[in-house]
Amino acid sequence: MQDALAWLAQIAALIRKEFRDLFKDPSSRALLLVPAILQSLLFGYGATYDLTHVPYAVLDQSRGAASTRLLASLDGGGVFTRVATLDNARQIAAVIDSGDALLALAIPADFEARLATGRDAPLQVILDGRNSATAAAAAAQIAAVVGAVNVARGHAPLVTIDRRAWFNPNLESRWNLMPPLIAALSMIQTLLLSALSVAREREQGTFDQLLVTPLTPLQILIGKALPTMTVGILQSTLIFLIILFWFGIPMVGSVWLLYLGLASFTLASVGIGLSISAVALTMQQAMLYTFLIVMPLMLLSGLLTPIRNMPQVLQWLTYANPLRFGVDLVRRVYLEGAGLAEVGADFVPLLCVAALTLPLAAWLFRHRLS
Amino acid sequence: MTGATVVAEGLQRSFEAPGGGSLRAIDTLSLTVRPGELTALVGPDGAGKTTLLRMIAGLLTPGGGRLEVLGTDVTRDPQRVQDRISYMPQRFGLYEDLSVQENLDLYADLHRVPQDERGPRFTRLLKMTDMARFTARPAGKLSGGMKQKLGLACTLVRAPELLLLDEPSVGVDPLSRRDLWAIVQQLVEDDGLSVIVSTAYMDEAARCAQVHVMNHGRILASGTPKALCARVQGLTFAAVPPAGVHPRVLQARMLAAPEVIVDATPHGGAVHYVRQPQADAARLAEALDGAASAPRGEGLEDAFMLLLRQHDNGTHHALPEPDERTPASAVAPDNPNVSPIISVRNLVRRFGDFTAVASTSFEVLPGEIFGLLGPNGAGKTTTFRMLCGLLPATEGQLEVAGRDLRTARARARARIGYVAQKFSLYGNLSVRENLEFFGGAYGLRGRALRTQVRAALERFDLDPTARSGELPAGYKQRLAMATGLLHAPQILFLDEPTSGIDPLARRAFWRTITGLAGAGVTIIVTTHFMEEAEYCDRIAIQDAGEMLVIGTPQQVRDKAGADRGTDMNAAFIGIVEQARATREAAV
Numbered sequence: 001m002q003d004a005l006a007w008l009a010q011i012a013a014l015i016r017k018e019f020r021d022l023f024k025d026p027s028s029r030a031l032l033l034v035p036a037i038l039q040s041l042l043f044g045y046g047a048t049y050d051l052t053h054v055p056y057a058v059l060d061q062s063r064g065a066a067s068t069r070l071l072a073s074l075d076g077g078g079v080f081t082r083v084a085t086l087d088n089a090r091q092i093a094a095v096i097d098s099g100d101a102l103l104a105l106a107i108p109a110d111f112e113a114r115l116a117t118g119r120d121a122p123l124q125v126i127l128d129g130r131n132s133a134t135a136a137a138a139a140a141q142i143a144a145v146v147g148a149v150n151v152a153r154g155h156a157p158l159v160t161i162d163r164r165a166w167f168n169p170n171l172e173s174r175w176n177l178m179p180p181l182i183a184a185l186s187m188i189q190t191l192l193l194s195a196l197s198v199a200r201e202r203e204q205g206t207f208d209q210l211l212v213t214p215l216t217p218l219q220i221l222i223g224k225a226l227p228t229m230t231v232g233i234l235q236s237t238l239i240f241l242i243i244l245f246w247f248g249i250p251m252v253g254s255v256w257l258l259y260l261g262l263a264s265f266t267l268a269s270v271g272i273g274l275s276i277s278a279v280a281l282t283m284q285q286a287m288l289y290t291f292l293i294v295m296p297l298m299l300l301s302g303l304l305t306p307i308r309n310m311p312q313v314l315q316w317l318t319y320a321n322p323l324r325f326g327v328d329l330v331r332r333v334y335l336e337g338a339g340l341a342e343v344g345a346d347f348v349p350l351l352c353v354a355a356l357t358l359p360l361a362a363w364l365f366r367h368r369l370s
Numbered sequence: 371m372t373g374a375t376v377v378a379e380g381l382q383r384s385f386e387a388p389g390g391g392s393l394r395a396i397d398t399l400s401l402t403v404r405p406g407e408l409t410a411l412v413g414p415d416g417a418g419k420t421t422l423l424r425m426i427a428g429l430l431t432p433g434g435g436r437l438e439v440l441g442t443d444v445t446r447d448p449q450r451v452q453d454r455i456s457y458m459p460q461r462f463g464l465y466e467d468l469s470v471q472e473n474l475d476l477y478a479d480l481h482r483v484p485q486d487e488r489g490p491r492f493t494r495l496l497k498m499t500d501m502a503r504f505t506a507r508p509a510g511k512l513s514g515g516m517k518q519k520l521g522l523a524c525t526l527v528r529a530p531e532l533l534l535l536d537e538p539s540v541g542v543d544p545l546s547r548r549d550l551w552a553i554v555q556q557l558v559e560d561d562g563l564s565v566i567v568s569t570a571y572m573d574e575a576a577r578c579a580q581v582h583v584m585n586h587g588r589i590l591a592s593g594t595p596k597a598l599c600a601r602v603q604g605l606t607f608a609a610v611p612p613a614g615v616h617p618r619v620l621q622a623r624m625l626a627a628p629e630v631i632v633d634a635t636p637h638g639g640a641v642h643y644v645r646q647p648q649a650d651a652a653r654l655a656e657a658l659d660g661a662a663s664a665p666r667g668e669g670l671e672d673a674f675m676l677l678l679r680q681h682d683n684g685t686h687h688a689l690p691e692p693d694e695r696t697p698a699s700a701v702a703p704d705n706p707n708v709s710p711i712i713s714v715r716n717l718v719r720r721f722g723d724f725t726a727v728a729s730t731s732f733e734v735l736p737g738e739i740f741g742l743l744g745p746n747g748a749g750k751t752t753t754f755r756m757l758c759g760l761l762p763a764t765e766g767q768l769e770v771a772g773r774d775l776r777t778a779r780a781r782a783r784a785r786i787g788y789v790a791q792k793f794s795l796y797g798n799l800s801v802r803e804n805l806e807f808f809g810g811a812y813g814l815r816g817r818a819l820r821t822q823v824r825a826a827l828e829r830f831d832l833d834p835t836a837r838s839g840e841l842p843a844g845y846k847q848r849l850a851m852a853t854g855l856l857h858a859p860q861i862l863f864l865d866e867p868t869s870g871i872d873p874l875a876r877r878a879f880w881r882t883i884t885g886l887a888g889a890g891v892t893i894i895v896t897t898h899f900m901e902e903a904e905y906c907d908r909i910a911i912q913d914a915g916e917m918l919v920i921g922t923p924q925q926v927r928d929k930a931g932a933d934r935g936t937d938m939n940a941a942f943i944g945i946v947e948q949a950r951a952t953r954e955a956a957v
Contacts, residue, residue, distance in 0.1 A: 006813055006815075009810065009813070009815045010810060010811055010813060012810070013806070013807055013809075013810020013811055013815075014807070014810070014811065016806075016807070016810070017796065017799070017803070017807040017810075020798075020799055020803055021796060021798050021799065024798045024799065025798060204794065204797070205790055205791075205792055205793075205794030206794050206795065206796060208755075208758075208760055208788075208790055208794060209788065209790060209794045209795065209808075209853075210811070211759075211760060212758050212759070212760065212775075212783055212786065212788040213783060213784075213808065213811040213812055214780040214781055214782075214783045214784040214811070214812060214813060215780065215811050216780045
């Protein structure tokens with residue numbers, strides 16, 4: 001009992017030291033909070049797939065009542081903004097090439113006549129395919145507007161779709177993108193903090209001083225991991241609050257489950273970070289390694305692109321990526337209100353990564369010596 | 371136009387002190403430096419030497435007064451001065467991944483040295499520094515001494531009119547130090563270069579034409595070494611301790627009587643001391659405690675110590691007397707009844723195909739002060755790190771307090787204390803926070819921790835709230851010692867503990883060590899200051915990984931040959947050169 005207390009007291013001393021080291025400097029203190037706030041605001045406002053503004057050009061050779069009605073419903077819809085009214089087909093290339101317009105709508109001269117005689121009246125839409133996702137979305141929008149025109153003309157389509165999006169009724173990409181940031185944004189900081197923690201001590205010579213004390217590698221590991229985890233989870237909380245209250249995205253699931261997930265995820269991140277730190281001999285190396293792995297971790301996480309669209313080999317690789325499961329867990333708990341039964345499987349890879357990387361880091365403390 | 375290289379009048383410069391308020395680094399200082407001469411700035415840490423050099427180099431603007439360098443007002447036109455001088459800071463910025471040649475090229479490019487001048491200049495610099503063989507080697511792979519020589523060569527890629535050197539020989543072994551000074555002296559004699567050098571080594575200052583002794587931002591005295599030495603004429607003596615008493619014990623007793631003794635150092639089996647000019651004869655006899663005493667010639671260090679003690683009234687660096695719990699007597703190394711506390715047999719360490727330590731064996735007895743000496747790159751630090759369990763040995767056995775610390779359970783490590791070569795405590799944290807952390811890591815807590823921390827703060831006269839990274843060098847060293855001793859270890863490892871600290875702080879440091887040894891703590895110490903070998907019971911000299919000699923300071927001096935006299939520095943150089951000659955003859 002006395003031994004166990006002494007053992008814990010040694011760790012407590014290390015943890016106290018780590019926190020003091022982290023929070024002593026006002027500039028590094030700010031560094032722990034400001035990036036998390038800024039990045040979540042940036043993502044919230046900047047990163048969106050929602051089509052709210054489509055500049056387009058029109059070549060109206062029909063100039064009839066029907067074409068005017070069609071253009072009025074486009075211009076009045078709030079999404080399309082007419083940036084050019086063209087006189088001939090040769091001008092189309094110029095507006096698309098320059099990027100002034102995302103699409104050009106060409107209404108043929110016989111549009112009015114064909115409609116009047118009850119024949120098909122094709123419209124031509126030229127899209128800027130350099131940005132395929134936006135172009136496809138814009139085309140779908142135009143199709144919807146044209147469909148509405150058809151309905152108004154009394155040509156109801158035979159089959160109709162009645163859309164109900166669950167978990168995100170207006171299909172706002174912000175809803176899809178932001179909750180996973182609770183894991184993703186704080187991971188960058190957790191990785192960097194833990195990667196620098198041992199590397200900094202090695203570079204400044206304090207790690208030797210630490211190794212000659214009676215602290216065991218396990219104690220050093222716990223003493224290094226807990227403060228970084230705390231910082232990571234505090235950052236997650238900050239981002240969580242911004243998403244919940246500033247952006248008003250409703251949280252459906254259990255807060256406890258969310259935090260249990262975040263704790264496992266942060267543990268895995270700290271394991272990776274400390275392993276990097278134990279391998280690196282200088283802070284510069286640690287920083288480089290971290291940036292090297294952050295990009296693939298982000299790409300293979302399903303944060304921006306769905307994992308099932310990736311080639312099979314990459315899909316397998318994502319199992320080693322804690323962020324994949326962190327993103328999945330947070331997104332599902334937050335948006336769908338998934339319970340432990342539904343997201344329980346996400347914990348397995350997270351804890352596996354932690355169980356591999358943390359002992360590796362502890363072993364490296366003593367065995368990676370210059 | 372005075373013709374002087376540097377003229378300073380009423381110069382001032384203050385810095386913001388860490389805890390608010392201001393710190394006067396240079397305080398109404400006036401001095402004149404003559405051209406074509408070697409000029410030394412000496413003084414304790416924080417005397418303002420570096421600040422003065424940086425102002426002369428136009429890197430800091432004076433807070434007041436006048437400063438003229440090479441006839442130009444440096445405050446008004448620093449660039450004009452910088453075009454004509456070269457400045458080598460304490461930590462010269464070598465690019466460690468670039469080769470020796472690439473470093474030279476880079477600095478030649480930075481200083482826009484014309485291509486046609488480079489060839490002859492480089493050839494001369496490489497010849498002077500004896501580095502022509504190593505041009506392809508990355509700077510990071512050079513030994514400390516060679517790095518410093520390369521730094522000097524890079525500083526000299528163009529021919530300056532004035533060369534400023536800030537403590538160029540800190541952390542450099544006696545052989546490299548001798549080479550470095552040969553280069554500087556050659557430049558002064560052949561090229562008529564003016565050189566201003568700051569140094570903590572009085573033997574270096576003694577080679578200069580003019581010496582300025584600084585303290586608290588002022589000049590205490592200026593003059594030729596001879597003129598300065600005249601101040602202690604008739605005050606210098608050598609005392610021979612009675613048989614069985616180590617000179618350091620007598621020395622510690624003498625230093626405890628500052629009202630009669632200005633300074634005392636162990637030297638060649640005796641204690642060299644300087645007495646106070648108005649020393650009370652009875653009190654002096656008491657301090658000597660029956661040791662026979664005879665007059666000796668005076669040195670610059672004697673004069674320096676007298677000047678500082680007079681200026682500071684002896685209070686400045688006085689360390690509280692360490693409590694001597696047991697009578698101070700070193701264990702005789704040949705005593706068969708005592709088993710060694712450290713034993714090393716056939717220790718080998720290789721890095722790839724490079725052998726850093728070759729088949730080394732030695733033993734250290736409890737309560738001994740054991741010195742590991744050797745040039746830069748000799749394998750001292752490698753041996754040291756293996757002993758502390760920080761580096762695995764390639765071959766051989768080593769035992770510290772009966773165990774190999776590398777594989778021993780954590781508790782075994784609680785018996786040793788470790789003070790690293792460079793300051794390696796948390797610079798961000800305060801003195802108290804550092805002590806509390808390491809105390810906690812050593813398993814102290816609650817009242818025991820508080821008591822120990824308080825005792826350490828008192829004993830080493832440390833300000834608990836000061837930020838550790840901002841302490842002056844001497845105080846950093848004290849904090850490192852305080853940390854290493856917090857848990858009352860049986861064995862204390864000290865890796866070049868006195869590197870870069872001034873003579874006053876070194877005296878204080880060795881008094882602490884003498885006290886610890888008296889209390890039965892075993893001390894393993896590496897050092898570049900050969901005179902510090904005199905404090906050791908036994909010393910070992912390593913070079914190129916080989917153990918050259920091991921024994922008492924007297925035995926080592928004897929081995930070097932009687933012609934080397936009582937000077938440890940000369941004995942060291944003699945032994946290393948002898949071994950190198952034998953090795954080269956064998957190849």
